[in-house]
Structure formats: structure tokens, C-alpha cells
Amino acid sequence: MEKSKVYFTDMHVTYRENLQEKLTRLIKTAGIQNIDFNKKYTAVKIHFGEPGNLAFLRPNYAKTVVDIVKDLGGRPFLTDCNTLYVGSRKDALEHLSSAYLNGFSPFSTGCHILIGDGLKGTDEALIPVNNGEYVKEAKIGRAIMDADVFISLNHFKGHESTGFGGALKNIGMGCGSRAGKMEMHSSGKPTVEQASCIGCGMCAKSCAHSAITITNKKASIDHRRCVGCGRCLGVCPTDAVEPASDESNGILNKKIAEYSYAVLEGRPHFHISLVIDVSPFCDCHSENDIPIVPDVGMFASFDPVALDMACAEAVNRQPVVEGSLLSKQNHKHHDHFTNLAPDTDWKVAIDHAVKLGIGSKEYELITI
Template sequence: MEKAKVYYTDMHTTFRENLLQKIQRLMKSAGIETIDFDKKYVAIKIHFGEPGNLAYLRPNYAKAVADVIKSLGGRPFLTDCNTLYVGRRKNALDHIDAAYENGYSPFSTGCHVIIADGLKGTDEAYVPVPDGEYVKEAKIGRAIMDADIVISLNHFKGHEATGFGGAIKNLGMGCGSRAGKMEMHNAGKPYVKESKCIGCGSCIRNCAHSAITITDKKASINTDKCLGCGRCVGVCPVDAIKTLNDESNDILNCKMAEYTAAVIRNRPNFHISLVIDVSPYCDCHAENDTPIVPDVGMFASFDPVALDRACADAVNNQPVTPGSRLDISEHIHGDHFCDSHPETNWKTQLSHAEKLGLGTQEYELIKI
């Protein structure tokens, strides 16, 4: 496979061009205008940020991306799926409130916010992954699969389970429904935390396999009948149904790559990553930390694998920010992500994505 083209620009500006104009020029230089957007629905997959976190991408960047798409005749919308864990983004109402609170509204971005897997995270499409080693049928937020074109707008940062979060993390984990996220994190079945269960019966009404019973106002799950679909996780009003994060980080990365394959195959896709505010943890945290390296720049490519590899290489070529968690780390691997989270191996997601034919780690970096 020949080298993929990854386009890059730094964060410097001039009196003639600000950063928002620069990201638009980057997109056009990378070839986004070659996509036929005319009257097409365009999902801009983004992370709205857990309220309290201040490292997430500013909504101004989303507006700049949406404006380019609209100028090409497309109909963009900003989207993400609900989270599996307890927080401000585990159902569509709270999720939209969180997006608005962080500045992502139709008035600030020029396009609507749609939570792709619906009110409770159960509105999903089942997408075959015929060559998947771990996933044969991915559970993807329906609105994302209904879109004609997928654009990933990624905040590139560290991650405590996957090493880093870039295009593959944004698309694979981010586009999974709540049940899909459970499948990526969990090798087994959900269970009921009895101390939280109120015996409301929502789980029973949504179980297609009669795997749940209630005794003395407490639900329990028969794992012999349970198929692990995760719908009970989504509908529980008090988050009493839990999953074990019992998959290894390497398998999590592989499943994430297979979910990415389900999202982007057989339709146009394009990817933009901003390597700024490189926090040590995911934007899912309600807090962030000192960036582990200085801001690097903005990257764009049709190849998500090459894009992630170029961003990872760029971060590893940066000096460590004094006083950051990376600076005080006792681990010395010569790799900023492994030093931040020694139990992770970010290369797994890229090698598996490459094996699936999603792209190549060999890239040509073109600076504009």
C-alpha cells in the first residue's frame, strides 16, 4: 500500500488568516471538496466534552467545519452517542444539555445536535463486520448510520485505556450505542447492583429473552438466557445495571477498530484532528489536567489510520510540559502515551485497523 497523505498546519496565525480560516484551508488542501456533498446528510462526529472538562474542542472549530460542508451543498449535523457510564451524557436529554452548556448549539455552530443512539441509548443499527475477529455485528447509533457521509472532528489527547484518543477512538467507541460500548469494554454479561435497584421493571419490559426476574423488589439477570445486548443497561433509570470492564486494553483497541470499520465502510469519510490541549485523560472526564505537551497543530486526511499515526508521532516528538502528569511520571518508555498510562499500547488499535484495511500507518506529511 502506498503512503497516505496527511495534511498538517501549525497553530500560528497572521493578520490575514485566523485559526478558523486556517482549518478550512487545511480541509480544502486535504481534498474535502472532492466529496459529493450535494443534498447529502453529513454526520460530524465530535465529542461535546463532559461538563467540567475544559480541554474539549471549542465549538468554533465545529462551525468552521460545518460552514465548509454547507458551502459544498451538504446538510451537516453534530453527533455523538450516549455514554455507558454515569455522567451528564448518558441519555439524550442530558447529553444535549451538556452540549449546549459547552457551547455546541445550533446558534453557535450553524447546525443541529443529534444524539445518534436516541433518548436512552437504545436506538441502534446492527452493522455486519464480516472480517471482525472480535465483533461480527456492531451496534452503532442509528442516526450515524442514516447519514450519507461521515466526518470525524477529533480532539487528539491521551486516554487511560486506549493510550490515546484520535479518529479511531472518536469513531469506534464514540459511535457505539450504549450496548455497543458495553460490547467493546466487556467480555461477559451485565449484572444488577442490588443496592441501587428500585424494582421498577424497566429492564424486564425491555428484555427480549426473558433473562430478568424481580424478587423482593430487586432484579436479577439469568446469564444463561442473557445475550448481552445491553438494552437493560440503557433503560435502567437509576444505573443499577452494570458491566465489568474486563476486556484487556489490547482487545478493547481491536474491538474499537472493528467498530470504526462498521461506521466508515461503504460511504465517503474524512477526518480532522486537532492536537491541542493534549490532556492525559479522555474528554469524558469531568475534569482535565495540564497538557502533557505543547500544542502541535491541525491535521486532516482521508485515512484515519495514517492520521492517528501522524498525530501520535507528532506528540512523541514534542518536549514534555514541565509540571504535567507526564513530567512527574516515573515511567520511561520513550513514548509519551505509554509513560502516561503504562498499561496501554496505542499501537494495537492502529495495527488492527490496518489489518482491517481501514488505512495505512505509512504516511506522507504535507505541511500547508
């Protein structure tokens, strides 16, 4: 089988070419113009960053991608789905406010922002996962599935549950609705935090399976009836409904691969990863630590699996930044991500994605 092509450039610039111009050259050299964008809705999936975290990608990079798509005749929009946890991006209004606070707007990026799973994180499309080991029907943000073309723009960094966050993490977890994220993180059975419940009954009204009852002004969920649809998560006004976090990291990684399959199957897609500010944790944190390795560069490919492999191996070739969290770990594994998060194996998602036919681990790295 022919190796997938992954294109790379470092972060060095000259007076003739700045970083945005260099990113444009990388993306075009990688062949994005081979996609038919003419009048096509194009979802550009990005992480807008949790307020307080400063490691997320700057909106300037998003504008570069958006400008290319528009030049090719496409109709791009930036998108992400609401978060499962309680933070500043759990509904579309807070999510948009967070994006604006972090510099993402139609004026700074040249396109509109659409939150993929709607106001309360319940606007989802149910997508079959052929040969899915754990997921038979993925719950993906509807706006993302309505797009004709899909592009992922990824900040490559560490992650405590998946080893690293790259293309597959940005696609699979990021495009899941709130209920989809619950399915990936748990067996899909939420509970009610009684102290926070005000007994309003909104969750019971939204449940199509009569799994929720209100007793003494408190809600409770019968797991024998609950099907894990997650509607109660979206409608609770006090965030009293909580998902379990009881899935093993290995299964979590496999579910992310299966959700990625649901997002990508059957339509053109392209992927860009920037290996800069490689923070030890996800951009979902409301804080970030110093990078664990020096900045590496920018990568692009039609194959998200090969892209993640190239980025991971590039990071593992880098020296550890002195004083970083990685520098304080036991380095017996000879793998930066395993040393940083020894309770998870990032290769599980890669191998499962290959099994599903998303892409290949074998790649040819082409430096421009």
C-alpha cells in the first residue's frame, strides 16, 4: 500500500514570507485545491479555547485557512460542539462568548462561527458507524454533518486521557454533541447531583423513556430505563445532571476513532496540525502550563491518521523543555506522551482508526 503523504514546514520565517503565508504555501502544496469547494459549505473544525487558557491556536491561523477556502469558491464557517463538562462552552451562547473573548469573530477570521450541536448541545445527527466495535450510531453536531466539506485545524498538544490531542481527538471528540461526548466518556448513564437539583422537571419532560422521576423536588434517573441519549444534560438549568466518567482510556480512544469515522466517511476532508505551544493538557483546561517541548512546525495531509503519527513522532524527537511538567516525570517509556500520561496509550486510537479504514500509520514526510 502506498504511504500517505504528510507535508511539513518549520516555524522559521524570512522577510519575504511570514507564518501565515508559509501556512498557505504548505496547505496548497499538500493539495487542498484538489477538493471541489465551489459553492460548498465547508466546516473548519477548531478549538476556540477555554477562557483562561492561552495555548489555543490564534485566530490568525484560522483566517489563513478560511481565506484559502474562499479563494477556491467555498463557503467556510468555523465550528466546534458544546462541551460535556461545566465550563464556559457548555451551550452556544457561552461558547460564542468564549470564542469572541479569545479573538475569534467574523471580523478577525473572515467567516461566521456556528456551534455544531446548537443552543443546548442537543441538535445532533445520528450517523451509523459501519463495523463500530463500541459505537453503532454516533451523535454528531448537525451543522457539521450538514457541511459538504470538512477541514480540521488542530492544535497538537498533550492530553491526560488520550495521550495527545491531535486530528483524531479534534474530530472525534470535538464533533460529538453533548450526548455524543457522554457516550465516549462513559457507558452513557448520567446521574443527578441532588444538592444542585431544583426539581424543575425539565429533565423529566425531555426524557422520551420515562427514566426520570421527581420526588420531594429532586430528580432521579432509573438506569434500567435510561438509554443514554443525553437530552437531560442539555436542558438542566443548574447543571445538576452529570455524566459518569467511567470508561477506560483505551475504550475512550477507540470511541474517538469511531466518531471520527462517522464525521469523515463519504465526503472530502483535509487536515492541518500546528505543533506549537505543546501544552501538557487539553485546551479545554481554563489554564495551561509551559510547553513540554520546543515548537516543531506545521503539518498538513488528507490522512488524519498519518498526520497524527507524523506529529507524535516529531514531538518524540524533540528535547524536553527544562522545568516543564514532562521534565519532572519518569522517562522510562522513551515516549513523551506516555511519560506525561502513563495511564493511557495514544497508539490505541491510531490502530483502531487504521482498522476502521480512516487512514494509514505509514507516511512519507515531505518538507517544504
